[in-house]
Amino acid sequence: MTPKRNGAYVDSRTDVVERSCDHCGWHAVDDTYPDLIERYQCHLREAHPKIWLRR
Numbered sequence: 001m002t003p004k005r006n007g008a009y010v011d012s013r014t015d016v017v018e019r020s021c022d023h024c025g026w027h028a029v030d031d032t033y034p035d036l037i038e039r040y041q042c043h044l045r046e047a048h049p050k051i052w053l054r055r
């Protein structure tokens, strides 16, 4: 688990959301969709800058 920026933790959640990258084997799980989207956007920016720039 990675700490959230606001310092809050959510535990014992089973209804997590998942996202896998369309461009590589990257995969992430988070407890809220906005957090997950943010992580995916960060991944795109770092791992697939060309795709990131096209968005």
Ligand SMILES: [Zn+2]
Pocket: 021, 022, 023, 024, 025, 026, 043, 047, 048
């Ligand atoms: Zn990727």
